[in-house]
Amino acid sequence: MTQIHFTLNFEEMTKELLNCNLNNVIKGQLITIMNAYMEAERDKLVNANIKEKTDERQAVRNGYYERQLTVPVGTIDLKIPRTRDGEFSTELFEKYSRMDQTLVLMMIESVVNGVSTRKVTKLVESIAGKQVSKSFVSNMLKKLDPEIKRWSERPLTKNTYKYLFVDAMYIKVRENHKIVSKAVYIAQAINHQDKRELVGFSVSEKESHIAWQEFFADLRARGFSNPNLIISDAHKGLKSAIKEEFLDVPWQRCTVHFLRNMIDVMPKKNTEQERLILKSIFRAPTIQHAKELRDEFISLVEDNPKFQKVIDILDEGFHDATQFFKFPERHHKHIRTTNSIENTNLQIRRRESVIRIFPNQDSAFRLIGAVLLDLSETLDINKTFLK
Numbered sequence: 001m002t003q004i005h006f007t008l009n010f011e012e013m014t015k016e017l018l019n020c021n022l023n024n025v026i027k028g029q030l031i032t033i034m035n036a037y038m039e040a041e042r043d044k045l046v047n048a049n050i051k052e053k054t055d056e057r058q059a060v061r062n063g064y065y066e067r068q069l070t071v072p073v074g075t076i077d078l079k080i081p082r083t084r085d086g087e088f089s090t091e092l093f094e095k096y097s098r099m100d101q102t103l104v105l106m107m108i109e110s111v112v113n114g115v116s117t118r119k120v121t122k123l124v125e126s127i128a129g130k131q132v133s134k135s136f137v138s139n140m141l142k143k144l145d146p147e148i149k150r151w152s153e154r155p156l157t158k159n160t161y162k163y164l165f166v167d168a169m170y171i172k173v174r175e176n177h178k179i180v181s182k183a184v185y186i187a188q189a190i191n192h193q194d195k196r197e198l199v200g201f202s203v204s205e206k207e208s209h210i211a212w213q214e215f216f217a218d219l220r221a222r223g224f225s226n227p228n229l230i231i232s233d234a235h236k237g238l239k240s241a242i243k244e245e246f247l248d249v250p251w252q253r254c255t256v257h258f259l260r261n262m263i264d265v266m267p268k269k270n271t272e273q274e275r276l277i278l279k280s281i282f283r284a285p286t287i288q289h290a291k292e293l294r295d296e297f298i299s300l301v302e303d304n305p306k307f308q309k310v311i312d313i314l315d316e317g318f319h320d321a322t323q324f325f326k327f328p329e330r331h332h333k334h335i336r337t338t339n340s341i342e343n344t345n346l347q348i349r350r351r352e353s354v355i356r357i358f359p360n361q362d363s364a365f366r367l368i369g370a371v372l373l374d375l376s377e378t379l380d381i382n383k384t385f386l387k
Helices: 010-019 023-046 102-112 117-128 134-152 209-221 236-245 255-263 272-281 287-301 305-321 329-335 339-355 361-381
Strands: 061-071 074-083 161-175 178-191 196-204 229-232 251-253
Touching: 023 074, 134 196, 134 361, 161 196, 161 236, 161 329, 161 339, 161 361, 178 209, 178 339, 178 361, 196 209, 196 361, 209 236, 229 236, 236 251, 251 255, 251 305, 255 272, 255 305, 272 287, 272 305, 287 305, 339 361
Parallel strands: 161 229, 229 251
Antiparallel strands: 061 074, 161 178, 178 196
């Protein structure tokens, strides 16, 4: 019996399809190859040539049926072989799924990179050659859900972590015919290889002790070990949750937020010198230098009642804002602020601003998860974060 033997490299074929302008030629070749592949599959099952009478025969050929398949270069018509007993089922579409999903991934990438659903719909129509609805695009995007779920729930036991940055941002979501605010919780860590790693995110209600506690409990359940330092802003619920969930782990108050809090209550005019000294406190090389600069600032302004509130804030928060001095000096610029995770927030905000209001919480989780998943792959190949 004559059989066809060949191996398809679907990833390579996908690359060729996406980069080729000869759509009709490529489509014709693809149809020929796929039809031949399925024919060979059926030949193997039947185990006999056409009309051949043999005890080895396992089935009888029974023609074909047609099926359309949408691929990045358009829609192709395939001839699917059949057997009389209906037992034949091609494995091609399972093997071809990576190719079949490139259209879905194109849509996902477009949305993740800030293209509106309406524009994505038009893009799909131009590629696939047929009209699609917004709901079609949305439903196709849901195919990413299992991957995001696996990534967001993955075990964190493979690495140990030196530093943990946590922050929250707010988005708008439609809920019960109203537009409400939801908090997006994000955790980014520096692992034992000195590389950044996005270790967790969730979309929940507004910031609170309970919400942060649940977020940290999830990290714990996935195997996240105690870091050497946790860096965040001074949100009351966040602080209390950190103390409760991470016993004996020091907390670093973000110095950018801390400085902003003090500058906001300072006189606006003729305070350049005072502001300069205040900022230099957290750029000092050692804790002793920082204390000296703090004392210098207080001596300079303590006789001015307009600065009393600034002095009170500085005294109250100095200890928490200088925990980074306990760690290597080369790490200071990275761990005294939440700038690293703020950059992640900006990437989300850039995409989210196109949508403005999410239709529901699931769609928010999907888009933000897709953005973070994409960013996490970039972080994996980045150079060492702590230099």
